[in-house]
Amino acid sequence: MDKMTRSGLVLGLFVVATTIITTACVHAPYVMPVSQRTGDPTICFERDILPIFVSNCTQSGCHGATGRDNSYRLDNYADIVSNGIVPGNPAASKLFESVAYSTGSSKMPRGGAALNATQIDLLRRWIATGAIDGGDCTGGCDSSNFTYSGAIAPMMATYCVGCHNNASVKGGSMSDYNNVKTQAVSGKLIGNIQHLPGFVPMPSAGLKLSDCQIAQVTKWVAAGALNN
Ligand code: HEC
DSSP states (O other): OOHHHHHHHHHHHHHHHHHHHHHHHHHSOOOOOGGGOOOOTTOBIIIIIHHHHHHHHOSTTSSSTTSSOTTSOOSSHHHHHHTTOOTTOGGGOHHHHHHHOSSSTTOSSTTSOOOOHHHHHHHHHHHHTTOOSOBOOSSSOOTTOOOIIIIIHHHHHHHTTTTOOSTTSTTOOTTOHHHHHHHHHTTHHHHHHTTOTTSOOSSBTTBOOOHHHHHHHHHHHHTTOOOO
C-alpha cells in the first residue's frame, strides 16, 4: 500500500467511526445515572405527581386497574415509570410529551381537558431530577388551615376535578362549591375520602389523601362547609 492509499484508508475509517458514534448518540437518549437521581426537594411523588395521573388518566375505561388496557396502568409508581418515563430526560419521555403538547395524535388525556401549566411544570421537574418515588413529603399541608378557598378548593382541583369535571359525572363537579357542599352535607365526601366501609373510596382505591388533608376536610365540614 502506498502512502496515499493508507492515509485515504485511515481517513475513511475515521469518517465511518465518527458516523457510528454520532448516530449511536442520537438514538440512545440520555438516562440519568441512578446515583444522580436526587429528586427536587419541593416535590413529593405521592402528594404532587401521583394525583395528576390518577385524576386525569385512570378514569374508567382508561389507564386504571380496570382500564381497557391493563398493561398500561398509570395508578402507581412502578407502572408510571415503566411506561414512557426516561429519568433525567423529560424531552425523551413519551408520557411527558403526550401531556405537555396540546396537539397531535398522541395528545393526552384523550378527550379530556389538557393538564395546566403548573401540572406540566411539576412533571417536567420531577422527571428532570430523576423521576424518583418519595421525595420530601413532610411539608405542604397545615391542618389548621381549612377554609374552602385556601385548602379545600385547591385539594379538589388536584385530586378530584380530573374525573369530577362536570355535573353529569356521578358525584358531580368538584370544582363547583355547591356540589362539594351537597356531598359534604350528605356525609359521602368524608366517608369516601376516609375509605370507610360502604363508601366509594376516593380519589381511588389505590390513592388516599393524607391524614392532614382528611383533617382539613373534616374540620371544614364540621364548621358548616362554608364558602370561605
Ligand atoms: C379516577 C377518577 C376519580 C377521581 C380521581 C375521583 N373520583 Fe369520585 N367518583 C368517580 C366515579 C367513577 C364515581 C362513581 C362511582 C360509583 O358510584 O360507583 C365517583 C363518585 C364520587 C362521589 C359520589 C359517590 C356516591 O357515594 O354517590 C363522591 C362524593 C366523590 N366521587 C368524591 C370524590 C372526591 C372528593 C375526590 C377527590 C378527593 C374524587 N371523588 C376523586 C371517579 C373519581
